[in-house]
Amino acid sequence: MTDGNDQVLSVRSLSTEFDGEDGALRVVDDVAFSVGRGEILGIVGESGSGKSVTGYSIMGLVDPPGRVASGDVVLEGRRLDLTDDAAMRKVRGNAISMIFQDPMTSLHPLLTIGDQMIDAILAHRKMPKREARSLAVEALRKVGIPSPEVRVRSYPHQLSGGMRQRVAIAIASLNQPALIIADEPTTGLDVTIQAQILHEIQMLVADRGMAVIWITHDMAVVGQLADRVAVMYAGRIVEEGPTQAILDSPAHPYTIGLLGSLLGRNRGKAELPQIPGSIDNAHRLTGCRFAPRCAHARAECEARPPMVEVSPGHHSACILATEQADG
Amino acid sequence: MAVYVLVRLLQGILLVFLMSIVAFCAIYAVGNPISVLVSPTTPQSVIDKVVSGLGLDRPLHEQYLIFLRNLLDGDFGYSYVTGQPALGMVLERFPATLELALTAMVIAMLVGVPLGVWAGYRPNGVVGRMASGFSMLLISLPPFWTALLLIIVFSIEARLLPTGGRGEVASVLGISSSLFTQDGLRRILLPAVNLSLFPMAMFIRLTSAGVRETVSASFIRFARAKGLSTGRILSVYILKNIVPPVVTVSGIIFGMLLAFSVITESIFSWPGTGHLIIKSIQTSDRPVVIAYLMFSVSIFIVINIAADVVCAVVDPRISLSGSR
């Protein structure tokens, strides 16, 4: 975990449930992590892992039938009440910003870029529109949009996909947030564009010491970008630690499976190794949720494995790790 | 943009032209138009005189050319019933229909749009469910039945409002309308409400569907992530998104209103073009029927073009030159 003074965000016991026909489903189950200044935390998982919902929960954007059941969230020393919408609105777009997948659908099609940026500024600070507009132009310039004074009057459909995502990043950084949550921002984009976006984020982090949570299913991106990684499965964090440690010596069968299926590691093989089984019904298990698909599953896995330190700063929630730590 | 309007207008003229051929063929080539004018006991010599007088003994294509030439002169022939110029009769009554249709449209929008927006925003609330049930009811009630109902309740039982006719007309800023007199308002209320029911249902459904779609759109989520207030999100982000479809449909609905007014006008004895066409059909007054059809088609085309233009102005994504 990061050093207390430099901590931007600390999350403990975060749980989010969705009410359904068969009772409430714990989509995020007792999740804990923290992010420090200038640090990029990658949250990795497949669909259904709860990684996006974790992001929404921290932002207070969980809509019925979902709700945050519990959570101890501290942002820059202040406790956040995730269920108090009025209070969270002051935080959203201000101290914490979020960017989403597919910028075409994030930006309102009928409003100019400038208007949408000015909205973001004026929602949190009082200033004349003119001033807000020049701030917007500056922000566009910072993310590398050419001729920002002209672009400010454009509509989203007049920009390319990469530029739109830059605009989204610009909007997110307008109010100097302490933390940016990025939910799959490069999924579906060209590799070249993806590289540009990654670069922009890295610049923001380097320039302003912003903290970033990067949510993705793409282990490769995380490997390039993140300082620390948290691996999620079926609503729980199963492993977390420094990126290099996780890549070199993964300590959870799921992580091992994920890494094993990466293309880069499988050159020359005829078949890509896959993790057998599927995530269905894992959310209902109270014990280890990965057990049904795990080659090493044992009777002890019916109880929820605790997070155990495998090496400095590197934790894993697996019975194997517990044994390794003890023995 | 000007090019676009021009092209559409030309297409419209072509359409009107085609319509004239259809109308002509049907009216003058089908059946014996004389049968209306003369009784069976009229001697043949008189019949022949009438026929040649109306030019009905000339070959068909000649008749059509004469017909066309007359049309371009604004001469649609004379009513078999009143002897007045057919087109004149139609134009004379058009303001009354326009007045009724506009009033109905305004009522429908003022009630339908806010109701629809609220229903779309909170679809499971009381208002939401009532609104959708209400709109379904409105669509199922035939306009002549609702007219009867309104008359029974307000005119006969409650004796509040008169059963028919148009009120006195007053002139404001050069526009004369019965809306400007108290008597006029009393008389227009029931027919306008009756006519507004169907478009009201359409507006409720359209706006509620539009709002529902927009609310779950990701740009709304992004707007919330920016920390915008609910008020701003609702008033600007959501509303702006439903304006284009509402505007397009308004144009179409208005056109439909002009046609659907036939029922309301007939029941409430509203002296508009709808009333005229029904009477003309019943009395086989063909010149008036043709005049009405040509006129309606033209109005319709103009309204459609206008709606498309307004839509393009409101939605920057639409370019009239064809590329979307």
Next chain:
Amino acid sequence: MAAYARRFARNRMAALGAGILLAMLFVAAFAPWLAPQDVYDLSTLDIMDSRLPPGGESFAGGVYWLGTDDQGRDLLSASMYGLRVSLVVALAGTTAALAIGVFFGILAAYAGGAVDTAIMRVVDLQLAFPSILTALVMVALFGAGLEKVVLAIAISQWAIFARTLRSTAIVERTKEYVKAAVTLRYSSARIMLVHLLPNSIAPLSVLVVAEIAAAISLEAMLSFLGIGLPVTRPSLGLLISNGYSYMLAREYWISMVPGAFLVLLLLSINLVGERMRQLNES
């Protein structure tokens, strides 16, 4: 089929609507046997029984549950027969529209190119006009009467069927089984009829229901205005207009009873159609 019915019935209003609709269809089909009075047989009508309010007693001692009209016709029976007429005419019209629309739709989708464009232009033209206008044109040109009304309905509705079917058929046309049929050198007619048609028809089901309701409405409107069906076989629209002149005398039931039948019919059809649309979308 049974599974569909079960899903359908989850919405109670829709289930109620379906029940009412089935009941009305039953009544319409068996009206001659169910109706207490044969309203077409003038000898059974007693002018002394005219304009009796609902529950009134007849001269012969029976009860007229829903009252009588100005000719002494039992309104319950007249409405049942009227229901029958309205339904038959609407169904005839919509079926004709369906036949025409399907034909042109499949043709346009299969032939493609200039044929497709030409047909679709005509469709767009037709769709630009409200149905009442088209119906008025038809009646104005060809006069009133049963066949004309059915024709008017058919002409005002074929276009929407054509367009919807064409859209579906165009998608189907790209699928493997059509390509297989073409390779096997089946005749165009056979491909269109046997392969394309059955697989493109499903989305039409919701549309057909909506259009039947529209046809009923249209016919009622025309008959009400006196330019629809003839007086000899009155539809609900005609019955309603018949009673109109007695409104001022406060004998509302003469109009309201057939009116209630009509509204109930339209409501139930719309409820069913709406539910079908909901199920289709999910």
